[in-house]
Amino acid sequence: MTVNPTHTALWPAPHASGAVAATVHVPGSKSVTNRGLVLAALAAEPGWLRRPLRSRDTLLMAAALRAMGVGIEEGVGPDGTGEFWRVIPSGLHGPATVDVGNAGTVMRFLPPVAALADGPIRFDGDPRSYERPLHGVIDALRVLGARVDDDSRGALPLTVHGGGALDGGQVEIDASSSSQFVSALLLSGPRFNQGVEVRHVGSALPSMPHIRMTVDMLRSAGAQVDTPESGGEPNVWRVTPGALLGRDLTVEPDLSNAQPFLAAALVTGGRVTIPDWPTRTTQPGDALRQLFTEMGGSCELTEHGLTFTGSGRVHGIDADLGEVGELTPGIAAVAALADSPSTLRGVAHLRLHETDRLAALTKEINELGGDVTETADGLHIRPRPLHGGVFHTYDDHRMATAGAIIGLAVPGVQIENVATTAKTLPDFPDLWTGMLGN
Numbered sequence: 001m002t003v004n005p006t007h008t009a010l011w012p013a014p015h016a017s018g019a020v021a022a023t024v025h026v027p028g029s030k031s032v033t034n035r036g037l038v039l040a041a042l043a044a045e046p047g048w049l050r051r052p053l054r055s056r057d058t059l060l061m062a063a064a065l066r067a068m069g070v071g072i073e074e075g076v077g078p079d080g081t082g083e084f085w086r087v088i089p090s091g092l093h094g095p096a097t098v099d100v101g102n103a104g105t106v107m108r109f110l111p112p113v114a115a116l117a118d119g120p121i122r123f124d125g126d127p128r129s130y131e132r133p134l135h136g137v138i139d140a141l142r143v144l145g146a147r148v149d150d151d152s153r154g155a156l157p158l159t160v161h162g163g164g165a166l167d168g169g170q171v172e173i174d175a176s177s178s179s180q181f182v183s184a185l186l187l188s189g190p191r192f193n194q195g196v197e198v199r200h201v202g203s204a205l206p207s208m209p210h211i212r213m214t215v216d217m218l219r220s221a222g223a224q225v226d227t228p229e230s231g232g233e234p235n236v237w238r239v240t241p242g243a244l245l246g247r248d249l250t251v252e253p254d255l256s257n258a259q260p261f262l263a264a265a266l267v268t269g270g271r272v273t274i275p276d277w278p279t280r281t282t283q284p285g286d287a288l289r290q291l292f293t294e295m296g297g298s299c300e301l302t303e304h305g306l307t308f309t310g311s312g313r314v315h316g317i318d319a320d321l322g323e324v325g326e327l328t329p330g331i332a333a334v335a336a337l338a339d340s341p342s343t344l345r346g347v348a349h350l351r352l353h354e355t356d357r358l359a360a361l362t363k364e365i366n367e368l369g370g371d372v373t374e375t376a377d378g379l380h381i382r383p384r385p386l387h388g389g390v391f392h393t394y395d396d397h398r399m400a401t402a403g404a405i406i407g408l409a410v411p412g413v414q415i416e417n418v419a420t421t422a423k424t425l426p427d428f429p430d431l432w433t434g435m436l437g438n
């Protein structure tokens with residue numbers, strides 16, 4: 001958790017003078033866009049992604065696939081259908097270089113794709129990407145028949161020496177530090193000669209909705225996937241080898257990025273509508289309907305989208321967020337403004353996210369006068385009157401949006417490097433001020 005001295009620009013977080021009342025169009029899901037790109041690149045025919053997210057993480061994914069020879073054409077559809085990407089798969093070629101930035105989806109989903117290329121693919125990224133766990137993917141690829149040079153660190157930077165094909169087969173991994181290890185192996189699994197069987201061994205697997213998203217999207221692309229939920233063994237996923245279909249996929253709004261806007265309704269006692277909220281989804285952000293209702297609001301899902309209404313009161317919560325870890329910074333921000341304490345559990349793995357999120361939230365909320373302590377697997381938050389000050393973001397998009405939530409209720413909060421929201425939500429400052437009617 002280091003403060004990057006090149007990112008010291010301060011953004012005065014707008015303070016809400018009253019209840020917000022707004023409709024906010026939230027851009028597409030990072031997780032769906034990057035899975036959609038990978039599956040389209042591995043398909044046997046061209047496909048479409050409509051309303052893809054265009055952010056740092058997804059542009060890095062697109063650039064990486066292009067570097068390996070995949071065609072990705074960008075365009076704008078007829079009235080109201082928004083932007084689209086047309087993905088034209090081809091043979092995957094090396095040598096090529098991939099910049100993963102600090103995108104977990106890029107650094108984990110692409111090494112298995114690179115193993116199918118016909119030459120070396122070099123992976124590098126932001127300094128933080130060197131610290132994020134990758135051993136589950138690297139070790140598994142070796143077991144499945146790939147050659148990977150990683151200077152024995154089990155992390156980035158590394159080179160995957162693609163051999164044009166991969167045997168595949170059975171592999172055991174400990175994915176307790178990131179569900180993305182499992183998703184990564186499953187996504188490329190249909191293209192391995194023997195498919196893949198992934199068995200998770202180790203303590204609790206986080207972010208299960210994201211694994212369900214992977215399975216759901218694989219099945220929609222024609223893959224056969226056996227899962228614990230479809231009658232298989234616990235912690236075992238099996239993908240049968242076979243061709244993937246090119247899909248015409250419309251990307252759902254990013255429900256985790258809807259969080260700060262819903263939080264704005266909650267903490268100001270206002271009302272926010274998010275159009276196009278899906279009635280059925282694997283996105284973890286859908287859990288906000290329940291979590292934020294418990295914290296003091298109410299919501300209604302209609303044909304206009306999700307409308308969330310704050311009651312004017314904000315309550316603390318005792319919640320295991322292991323399945324929905326990426327919601328933790330936003331929930332912690334709301335919890336710091338509540339009328340009772342909160343305990344957030346099941347999220348030890350957040351110490352290895354974009355930054356050590358448990359340490360960062362503790363430090364930044366406490367520097368505004370809060371009383372947060374880290375526990376072994378989460379946070380204990382005792383609300384206290386907060387004051388203004390600088391909220392550091394540690395190159396973490398969700399720290400920036402968490403600080404903005406606090407700024408709505410606390411005058412004088414300044415967010416350092418709000419531009420880091422470009423990782424998944426480049427328009428955040430404009431959407432935020434637009435919501436407030438400025």
Ligand SMILES: O=C(O)C1=C[C@@H](OP(=O)(O)O)[C@@H](O)[C@H](O)C1
Nearest residue numbers: 031178179180206207210325326
């Ligand atoms: O597969 C995905 O799209 C994601 C899985 C989760 O990762 P972890 O399981 O590493 O927490 C989540 O936190 C991340 O934002 C996106």
Ligand SMILES: C=C(OP(=O)(O)O)C(=O)O
Nearest residue numbers: 102103104105326353354
């Ligand atoms: C953990 C996150 O991202 P990544 O995909 O880089 O793991 C996140 O978006 O909260």
